[in-house]
Structures are given as structure tokens and as C-alpha cells.
Amino acid sequence: MNRHLRICAVLVTLMLAAAGCGSSRPGGGADAVPGVTADTIMIGSHQPLTGLASPGGNELAPAARAYFDYVxxxxxxxxxxxxFKYVDDAYNRGNSLSVVRELVEQDKVFAILDGFGTGPHEAVADYLNARRVPDLFPVSGCPCWNDPIKRPYTFGWEPDYRREGKILGTYVAKAFAGKRIAYFYQDDDFGRSGVAGLDSVLPGASVVARESYKxxxxxxxxxxxAIAQAKADVIVAFSVPADTALLRLEQQRMHNSARVVASYAGSDPTTLSALLAATGPQSAVTGRGSPLIQGIITDAFLPPAADTANSWTALMKQIHNRYLPNRPLNLYAQAGIATAYxxxxxxxxxxxxxxxxxxVAALERGGLPGPGLTPLAYRRTSHAGLTGVQIGVIKGDAIVLQGQPLITDDGSGPVTPYRAPQTKAPANGIPAPDTPS
Structure with a gap:
């Protein structure tokens, strides 16, 4: 019996020693931080590498990885x-959860970054919060990402669609006073949030058609x-690029001359021109952007890629030219670099x-400058991202900004100009070790 007890004591001692060694080694042991070792951090994402949102959208994750390679x-x-490991979900929420489960439970990622799309990311946000995995900067302006009580690990980044709808609606109400307005929107939280923002500022009597699509x-x-029969003068679109392109093609086919005002989510000039060029000579790219995109009114939350005098644009071009020289620097690629920063x-x-x-605590401190045209709203009680956009018009193959950036809240607050100058990009392209809040 004494011999048996001595053997048990030795085994227990060895097990405790092994457990102690495992937990002290970065990346090992039950108490280790998932995805973190002494010299690496692993993060993951679900992305539309194929499917409806892949045109343009498939540039985001490679650009984010390029910035990480630079760092x-x-x-x-x-x-x-x-x-940064990103996996294709084809912009299909049915695929998103299985993709993210694999990243979290098998790859043991530290965080999920840039989960793409309102519907696909809604399928995974609650799972990530239940597992206490930081869920950072979904590629979507859904107001639902700003819920620190229900989703304490989720942080939005893009201006939310309700804010954007308020700003676009305020512009339309002034620029097209007395005109007949139609809505064209994706029938999910993306489109419905944008419409809610529009409805909060536009006179109901001016809206003559509300057309959604799946x-x-x-x-x-x-x-x-239906929009043509309603004799709309202006079409406000909350649509992805593929459907904005379809809208313009249908207008061309029907000889409809209504002015298009499009959400940033569906108005990237590079992506639209490429989509339209594939449809035939009537919409071919001339070398200065497709004729069908000229004059589209939209908005931006980052300095346009054509603004070569902007220090953030210069940084993005430097990184993109070094790591992705054969891919376009479109809005999505810019967003990938910005969120990686x-x-x-x-x-x-x-x-x-x-x-x-x-x-999470680092983000909730707020005060993080970056390439956005407006400030982030991060604090303990807010996980909303950028607080506004700037109106622009597509000319050639670029968005030309007008006026000043505009900010608002996602409630009943006013739309106001944001006049503070944009912080310049750091000379070496890497943020300082810490930024005071």
C-alpha cells in the first residue's frame, strides 16, 4: 500500500509539473490565450472570395494581409x-458559421477581423460573443454591431447605414427639393437600415416608390x-456593386434618366466599371470609367484613391504597390488596409x-486616429465605428468629394459638418506604440 501511495504521489507531482510548464509557455496550456504565442498572433475572417459580393469585395482581405506583411x-x-487566415463563405450566411467555427475551434484564432457582409456576419456575431472572441470591424454598416451590452466583443467600423441614410437623405432633400424619389434596396438589415435613415429626414410624400430585392x-x-411607372426623378440605392450595375443597365435599357444616389457599399467606381465592362460595348470602360457610372452621387468614409496628395492614400498606394501590384486599389482594398492599421x-x-x-479595453478607450474622414465613436458605451461620410460624385474612374465630411448619430440627432483636419499618416506607416485617449 505504501509503495502504491508513493507511486501515486510521484504521478501527481509529474502531472502538476507538466501542467505548470504548459500554462507558462506562450500558446500552450489550458490557460494560454488562444492564437497568441511568444512570437505570433493568429487572427481569422470569413470573406466573399466567390459569390455575389466577390466583385470588388474579394480585394479586402488580401489588402489587410498586405498591411500585416508590411508591419x-x-x-x-x-x-x-x-x-491572417481568411476563408471563403461565398457571401452566404449558411456557410459563414461553419467557416468561423473552424477558425475559432480548430485554428484557435485570437480574434475575427473584417467579417464580410451584414447577413453573413449576423450569422456568426452572437456565436463569437458567446465564445468571448473579439469580433472586430465587420465589413458592414449594420447598426446592430453597436450593442456593447448584448455583443460586448463586437465593434463596428464602417459608418452605419442608418447614419449614412440620414446624410444621403439630407443631401437629397436639399439638392432635389420637390423631386419624386424612389428607393431601391437590398431586403435585409443593410437595405432596411439605410431606408430607416432616409425616412427619418425625407418627407414621406416625396417617396413615390419603395422597391426591394433579395x-x-x-x-x-x-x-x-415600378420605379419608372412612378416617374421618379431620383433613385436612392442601398445595393451591393453587382446590383447597382444591374440598376444602371436596366435604366439604360428602359431609357430611364432618373439620377442615382448610391450608398458607399455599392458605388466603388473601379468595381462598377469592371462589372459593366463585362456586359458589352454599350457599357464598356473608356479608360476613364464606364460611361454608365458617370454622375452617380455617393459618399465616402476614406480619402479616395485618386487623392494622391493625401498622406493616407500615399501610404495605401505604397503598401499596395509593394505587395499587390497586379490588383486594383479599390474601396475594399483601402478598407482592408485601414482596418488592419x-x-x-x-x-x-x-x-x-x-x-x-x-x-476590447484598448478599443473602448477611444481616441484612435486613422485614415477615416470622420472620428470613430468607440467608448465603453459605444461600439459604433466611423460617425459619418462625405458626399461625392463619380467622375471618370474616381469619386470627387464635395463640401465637408458630415457626421450624425443613429438616432434623431442632426446632420452637421465635421471641420477638424484629418490626422496625417505616420511617416513609417505604423502607428505609434500607444495613442493617448
Whole structure:
């Protein structure tokens, strides 16, 4: 019996020693931070590498990875290199949860970054919060990402569609006073949130048609016929690029001359021109953008890629030319670099031994400057992202901004100009180790 007890004591001692070694080694043991080792951090994402949103949208994740490669080439963050694994979900919420489960439960990622699309990301946000995985900067302006009580690990980044709808609606009410207005929108939280913003500022009597379409449905003849029969002078669209292109083609076919005002989500000139060029000579790109996109009114939350005098644009071009020279620097690629930059800022703040909670706390401190045209709304009681946009018009193959950036809230607050000058990009392209709040 004594011999048996001595053997048990030795086994227990060895097990405790092994457990102690495992938990002290970065990336190992039950108490280790998932995705973090002594010299690496692994993050993941679900992306539309194929499917409806892939035109244009498939540029975002490679651009984010390019920025991480740039940071890694200069030593990473606190000595750790960032590895970004993104997986195709084809912009289909039915695929998104299985993709994200694999990233979290098998790949053990530290955080999910840039989950793409309102519907697809709604399928995974609650799962990520239940697992306490930082859910950072969904590629969607759904107001639903700003819910620190229900979703404390989720942080929006794009201006939410309700704010955008208020700003676009305020512009339309002034620029097209007395005109007949039609809505064309995707029938999910993306489109419905934009419409809610429009309705909060536009006179109801001026809206003569409200036409929605289902995602992944590629025949909008009925919707366009209804808009034409309503004799709308202006069409306000909350649609992805593929459906904005369809809208313009239907207008051309029906000889409809209504002015189009389009959400940033569906108005990237590079993407629209490429989509329209594929449809035939009548909509071919001339070298200065497709004729069918000229004059579209839209908005932007980042400096346009054509604004070469802007320091953030110069940084993005430098990174893009170095790592992705054969791919377009469209709005999505710019957004990928911008969100990767913000992640690096938050990771620096999270400390030399980052945890998921310290990353959340770093964002909630607020005061993080970056390439956005308006400030972020981050604080403990707000996980909303950029607070506004700037109106622009497509000319040639670029968006030409007009006036000043405009900001508002996602409630009943006014739309007001934002006059503070934009912070310049750091000379070395990497944020300072910490930024005071």
C-alpha cells in the first residue's frame, strides 16, 4: 500500500509539473490565450472570395494581409508577427458559421477581423460573443454591431447605414427639393437600415416608390419597371456593386434618366466599371470609367484613391504597390488596409501580453486616429465605428468629394459638418506604440 501511495504521489507531482510548464509557455496550456504565442498572433475572417459580393469585395482581405506583411517586415507588434487566415463563405450566411467555427475551434484564432457582409456576419456575431472572441470591424454598416451590452466583443467600423441614410437623405432633400424619389434596396438589415435613415429626414410624400430585392437575385426588371411607372426623378440605392450595375443597365435599357444616389457599399467606381465592362460595348470602360457610372452621387468614409496628395492614400498606394501590384486599389482594398492599421493600434495598446479582454479595453478607450474622414465613436458605451461620410460624385474612374465630411448619430440627432483636419499618416506607416485617449 505504501509503495502504491508513493507511486501515486510521484504521478501527481509529474502531472502538476507538466501542467505548470504548459500554462507558462506562450500558446500552450489550458490557460494560454488562444492564437497568441511568444512570437505570433493568429487572427481569422470569413470573406466573399466567390459569390455575389466577390466583385470588388474579394480585394479586402488580401489588402489587410498586405498591411500585416508590411508591419511584420518591421518586427511586428511587441515582437509578434500577425498571421491572417481568411476563408471563403461565398457571401452566404449558411456557410459563414461553419467557416468561423473552424477558425475559432480548430485554428484557435485570437480574434475575427473584417467579417464580410451584414447577413453573413449576423450569422456568426452572437456565436463569437458567446465564445468571448473579439469580433472586430465587420465589413458592414449594420447598426446592430453597436450593442456593447448584448455583443460586448463586437465593434463596428464602417459608418452605419442608418447614419449614412440620414446624410444621403439630407443631401437629397436639399439638392432635389420637390423631386419624386424612389428607393431601391437590398431586403435585409443593410437595405432596411439605410431606408430607416432616409425616412427619418425625407418627407414621406416625396417617396413615390419603395422597391426591394433579395440578395443573390439577379433580375430586377419588376423593380425598375415600378420605379419608372412612378416617374421618379431620383433613385436612392442601398445595393451591393453587382446590383447597382444591374440598376444602371436596366435604366439604360428602359431609357430611364432618373439620377442615382448610391450608398458607399455599392458605388466603388473601379468595381462598377469592371462589372459593366463585362456586359458589352454599350457599357464598356473608356479608360476613364464606364460611361454608365458617370454622375452617380455617393459618399465616402476614406480619402479616395485618386487623392494622391493625401498622406493616407500615399501610404495605401505604397503598401499596395509593394505587395499587390497586379490588383486594383479599390474601396475594399483601402478598407482592408485601414482596418488592419486599426487592429495594429489596438494590439499595441493591449500590451506586451495581450488578452482578448485587454484588446476590447484598448478599443473602448477611444481616441484612435486613422485614415477615416470622420472620428470613430468607440467608448465603453459605444461600439459604433466611423460617425459619418462625405458626399461625392463619380467622375471618370474616381469619386470627387464635395463640401465637408458630415457626421450624425443613429438616432434623431442632426446632420452637421465635421471641420477638424484629418490626422496625417505616420511617416513609417505604423502607428505609434500607444495613442493617448
Amino acid at each position: 511584420n517586415s518591421q518586427g511586428g507588434v511587441h515582437g509578434r508577427k500577425i498571421f 440578395p443573390r437575385y439577379n433580375d430586377i426588371t419588376r423593380q425598375m419597371r 486599426l487592429f495594429v493600434q489596438a494590439l499595441q495598446r493591449a500590451g506586451k501580453s495581450p488578452t482578448r479582454q485587454s484588446l
